[in-house]
Amino acid sequence: MYKCDRCDQPLTKANLRAGGFYVLLEKSQKGVFASPPQSDVSAYVCPSCGRVQLYADSPEAFRSS
Numbered sequence: 001m002y003k004c005d006r007c008d009q010p011l012t013k014a015n016l017r018a019g020g021f022y023v024l025l026e027k028s029q030k031g032v033f034a035s036p037p038q039s040d041v042s043a044y045v046c047p048s049c050g051r052v053q054l055y056a057d058s059p060e061a062f063r064s065s
């Protein structure tokens with residue numbers, strides 16, 4: 001379970017959408033790649049202060065090879 005960085009409250013999972021679409025996190029790379037590594041993003045909201053924290057569901061996609 002994630003906790004708020006500010007007030008140490010347990011965070012509530014929320015859906016992150018942009019215009020009705022889910023948001024994807026894409027690895028930043030130099031040059032042109034057919035399909036850069038991607039990950040879904042999970043959003044968590046602190047019910048106390050409203051802080052939103054984002055987490056990549058597949059953090060391994062961003063490790064340098």
Ligand SMILES: [Zn+2]
Pocket residue numbers: 004005006007008009046047048049050051
């Ligand atoms: Zn908080």
